[in-house]
Amino acid sequence: MKKIDQASPLHLRPVALGDEAAIRAAARELAAEGFTFAFGLDTASAFAGYVAHLDARRLGQGLAPGEVPETFLLAEVDGEIVGRLSLRHALNDQLRTNGGHIGFGILRSHRRRGHASEILRQALILARDLDIERVLLTCNESNTGSRRVIESQGGVFGGHSPTDPAKRLYWIALA
Numbered sequence: 001m002k003k004i005d006q007a008s009p010l011h012l013r014p015v016a017l018g019d020e021a022a023i024r025a026a027a028r029e030l031a032a033e034g035f036t037f038a039f040g041l042d043t044a045s046a047f048a049g050y051v052a053h054l055d056a057r058r059l060g061q062g063l064a065p066g067e068v069p070e071t072f073l074l075a076e077v078d079g080e081i082v083g084r085l086s087l088r089h090a091l092n093d094q095l096r097t098n099g100g101h102i103g104f105g106i107l108r109s110h111r112r113r114g115h116a117s118e119i120l121r122q123a124l125i126l127a128r129d130l131d132i133e134r135v136l137l138t139c140n141e142s143n144t145g146s147r148r149v150i151e152s153q154g155g156v157f158g159g160h161s162p163t164d165p166a167k168r169l170y171w172i173a174l175a
């Protein structure tokens with residue numbers, strides 16, 4: 001597994017009310033690549049409601065049938081948001097074939113600096129704390145960056161998604 005500086009300056013933290021402008025800008029930027037930075041942001045009527053929605057989801061409150069609890073965290077370096085982590089606490093039928101437990105995204109100007117690998121390293125510690133024994137990650141065959149990030153953190157290729165042959169499944173055992 002790739003060695004990463006233990007004293008990384010990257011910190012994961014929950015979304016705060018003051019993040020609205022930065023999150024909306026990040027969401028616009030990644031939407032242009034077809035990547036959702038902030039699930040549920042568009043449908044929230046006010047940012048405070050969005051923050052409350054994230055808190056509730058983390059606690060497993062107000063979930064639609066089949067939805068699982070999720071921790072959404074921002075990745076910050078030197079006070080600047082560089083990306084985000086979504087950690088699903090369990091799998092459902094959809095996540096088993098597309099999405100997995102962990103998703104991450106990095107803003108364009110912060111890429112190729114090891115941030116995604118560091119997010120995943122820290123996410124695996126959080127996943128262990130949630131008693132997840134085996135983490136599933138999925139990525140598109142064509143997403144070389146994502147593949148390399150997952151493989152750098154010990155991801156073991158587990159075949160292609162049964163519903164999408166262009167999607168790779170990776171497992172990381174934590175137990």
Ligand SMILES: CC(C)(COP(=O)(O)OP(=O)(O)OC[C@H]1O[C@@H](n2cnc3c(N)ncnc32)[C@H](O)[C@@H]1OP(=O)(O)O)[C@@H](O)C(=O)NCCC(=O)NCCS
Nearest residue numbers: 035103104105106111112113114115116117144145146148
């Ligand atoms: C894929 C993504 C997360 C990579 O983030 P990143 O912070 O640049 O990744 P890292 O710097 O940790 O790179 C890890 C490795 O992947 C390589 N890499 C990263 N992006 C790459 C790319 N586009 N092409 C080839 N290699 C790439 C890095 O060089 C590094 O290689 P190394 O281990 O040999 O040093 C980022 O490009 C992104 O957010 N893309 C859009 C959203 C997305 O695809 N998310 C993943 C789906 S869950």
